[in-house]
Amino acid sequence: ETGVTQTPRHLVMGMTNKKSLKCEQHLGHNAMYWYKQSAKKPLELMFVYNFKEQTENNSVPSRFSPECPNSSHLFLHLHTLQPEDSALYLCASSQGQAPNYGYTFGSGTRLTVV
Amino acid sequence: GESVGLHLPTLSVQEGDNSIINCAYSNSASDYFIWYKQESGKGPQFIIDIRSNMDKRQGQRVTVLLNKTVKHLSLQIAATQPGDSAVYFCAENNAGNMLTFGGGTRLMVKP
Numbered sequence: 001e002t003g004v005t006q007t008p009r010h011l012v013m014g015m016t017n018k019k020s021l022k023c024e025q026h027l028g029h030n031a032m033y034w035y036k037q038s039a040k041k042p043l044e045l046m047f048v049y050n051f052k053e054q055t056e057n058n059s060v061p062s063r064f065s066p067e068c069p070n071s072s073h074l075f076l077h078l079h080t081l082q083p084e085d086s087a088l089y090l091c092a093s094s095q096g097q098a099p100n101y102g103y104t105f106g107s108g109t110r111l112t113v114v
Numbered sequence: 115g116e117s118v119g120l121h122l123p124t125l126s127v128q129e130g131d132n133s134i135i136n137c138a139y140s141n142s143a144s145d146y147f148i149w150y151k152q153e154s155g156k157g158p159q160f161i162i163d164i165r166s167n168m169d170k171r172q173g174q175r176v177t178v179l180l181n182k183t184v185k186h187l188s189l190q191i192a193a194t195q196p197g198d199s200a201v202y203f204c205a206e207n208n209a210g211n212m213l214t215f216g217g218g219t220r221l222m223v224k225p
Contacts, residue, residue, distance in 0.1 A: 002157065033212075043158075043203070043215040056212065090157050102148040102205070103213060105157030 003027045006091050006106035014114055015081060021109045023074040023091030030096045032074040033103065034066060038087035049074060050096070081113045122201060124220040133191040135219045137204030142185060146207035149178060149189045152218070153200045161189070161202075191221075199223045 004025045013019050023032065034046040048056035049068040063085075065077040074091055088110050092103035127133045139147065145166040150158035164171045164178045164187075171178050177190040187204050201220050205213040 002159070004157075006157075042217040045212060045214075048212060092157075102150075102160045102163055103158075104160065105150075107155070107157045 002104050002106065004091055004093055004104050004106035006089075006109050008109055009107065010110045010112075012112045012114060013078070013081065015083070017081075018077070018079040020078065021076040021089055021091075021111075023076075023106055025072055025091075025093040025104070025106075027093060027104060028095075029093035029104070030071055031094045032068060032071070033092040033094075034074065034076050035090040035092060035105075036087050037090055037108070043090070047076075078111075081111075083113050086111055086113045122218050122220045124222060126222045126224060127194050129194060129196060129223050129225050131194055133189075133194045133198070133221060135189045135191075135202050135221065137187040137189075137216050137219075139185050139187060139204065139206045139216070140214070141206060141208040142182070144206035144208040147178070147180060147187050148205045148207075148213065149176075149187075150203045150205060150215075151198075151200045152203065158203060194221075194223050196223050196225060 007022045031050045033048050036044045036046055045058045046060045047066040052068050052071055063080050067075040088108040090108045091106045094103045148163045149161040151161050152158045162173045162176050162178050164180050169180055175192045179188045191198055199222055201218045203218045204216045207213050
C-alpha cells in the first residue's frame with residue numbers, strides 16, 4: 001500500500017446512476033488530485049485541491065463533481081456519465097506547492113459505464 | 115492500472131541487461147522531473163526524481179539523466195529483472211505543484 005487508498009477498486013454503473021469514488025490519505029499531505037487514465041490517452045489531470053480548496057479544474061464536464069471535506073479525504077461524485085468516461089480514475093497526494101517527492105498515487109478505481 | 119489499448123512504445127530487454135527508457139519533455143521552464151513505474155493493477159509508483167540544476171541522479175539500480183539543452187530525460191535500469199516489467203512514465207513539474215505526464219513506455223523483460 002502506498003498510503004493513498006481508493007475505493008471501490010472496480011465500479012460498473014449505468015448512464016443514469018449516481019455513484020461516488022473515495023480517496024483517503026494519511027501521509028500528512030496538503031494537496032490532492034484526481035487523474036483520469038483512459039485507454040486512448042496518457043494521464044489527464046482533472047482536479048486539484050490544496051488545503052481543501054479547489055485550485056484547478058481542468059475543463060472537466062460537470063457530470064464529475066469533486067468534494068474535499070478535509071486534507072485527508074477526496075471524493076469524486078459521478079452522475080449521468082457516458083460510456084467514454086470508462087477509465088481508471090487515480091487519486092494522488094503531495095506535500096503542498098513545492099513537491100520534494102512528487103505525487104503518491106492510489107491504485108485507482110476502474111470505472112466501466114454501461 | 116494497465117493502459118490497456120493505448121499504443122505505447124515498447125522496450126523488450128533480456129533479463130540481466132541494462133534498460134534505457136527515454137522521454138522528451140515539452141517546457142524549457144520545467145524545473146523538476148520524475149519517473150514513475152506503473153505495474154498492472156496498480157497506480158503509478160515514484161521511482162526517482164531530478165531537479166533542473168542537476169544532470170544526473172542515481173538511485174538503487176536506477177539512474178536518471180537530464181539534458182536540458184535538448185529537453186530530454188532518460189531512465190537507466192541496471193541488471194533488469196522480471197519485476198521491472200511495467201509501464202514507465204516521465205513527468206515534469208512546470209506549473210506550481212502540477213505534473214504533466216508523458217505517454218509512457220512499456221518495458222518487457224524476457225527471462
